[in-house]
Amino acid sequence: MPYDLWYWPQIPGRGEFVRLALEAGGIAYRDLARAEGGLNALAADLRRPRAQPPFAPPYLVADGMTVAQTANILLFLGERHGLAPGGAAGRFWVNQLQLTIADAVAEAHDTHHPVGVGLFYEDQKPEAARRAREFRDARLPKYLGHFEQALQGAGPWLAGEHWSYADLSLFQLVEGLCFAFPRRMAGAEREWPGVMALRGAVAALPELRHYLGSDRRLPFGDGVFRHYPELDAA
């Protein structure tokens, strides 16, 4: 039985972190909201009564369970399909890194939605400019510096000799930051050489090559990562 993935069909968003793990792990899944009429199907599925309801997409229906929250889905896939170390130290380390990546993703999102997710960007542009400046100057380098440090203690991957789902997610975070903040990220190879080398190594993974070149790989568009030139600076 293939797993069923549910996520907003128009953007890669948080669903893409799950997709990368499914694709790199060679795990069969149906991307249900991306079929024709998928958005309506997702809306209907979200209204279905469930004993263990998701708060929001993405969620994965697998073995009769509904598993939601990106980092939780990845923990599940990591355990079931060997996409993370099996021992306690490696397993909690990869989960810890994933949660820090999730925090960075949320803060990248909030650069264009600092006042509220229910409002348009156009209704919060001055606030976004302030928040984006703090993100570029303080938070982005703090996060990427942390992952650089984590790679120095291990390597070539975050949890040692084999890639884990956290490596795929760090790749996706960096891709998103390069899309949203190209001027800020222009010197990234010099500032965080390990992180940028890992990004290249994930992009070159034989397990992902077909997917990354396919039309299943969505452009960032107006999702979690957005490119507003006025929010970017070197």
Place this chain on the structure above:
Amino acid sequence: MPYDLWYWPQIPGRGEFVRLALEAGGIAYRDLARAEGGLNALAADLRRPRAQPPFAPPYLVADGMTVAQTANILLFLGERHGLAPGGAAGRFWVNQLQLTIADAVAEAHDTHHPVGVGLFYEDQKPEAARRAREFRDARLPKYLGHFEQALQGAGPWLAGEHWSYADLSLFQLVEGLCFAFPRRMAGAEREWPGVMALRGAVAALPELRHYLGSDRRLPFGDGVFRHYPELDAA
């Protein structure tokens, strides 16, 4: 060997979610940053080179591992000390709930720091007023409505017949919301009766009674949850 907990000593913050699990589980620990000179000790400990560094407090040093990220620490304690169901369905469900609680905590924090964590509240008061309004009107009821729904599918606790660390964390979230937004939460018993009953049930747990009445239980103060009357409304 007792575990070592490291967290900012002046506020309950995210450290309190870990403390509640340690206390309710009867687990021996040292709250190292709350001893005299603790803040300096924490700063020094954060500078220590580690193969698996924390991004930020709280972190727990246990069995030679350093485990960071609140939900990850709780996952660790849940597995080691039976503070969550042992089966897959219950374990991922509790972790999912915990991650949703973490999202709600982050959004509650951002009501007073919408533009940047590195700035003072006083430097972002207009932005905070807008963000707090959206939180009170849309996000807070969405989160508490979700937990109400989750309790209807289970009960009396979030994962069934025994309390788990997610119940302790939901209690702490509600305590924080009642402190920060007393006018918004005035009708909470009517809007989310299950959630408010769970809050009372955790407060009455024999395992926690001594701790909650002790001076180890810190007041909210100027932490993650803050009471600014101008950010609150019915």
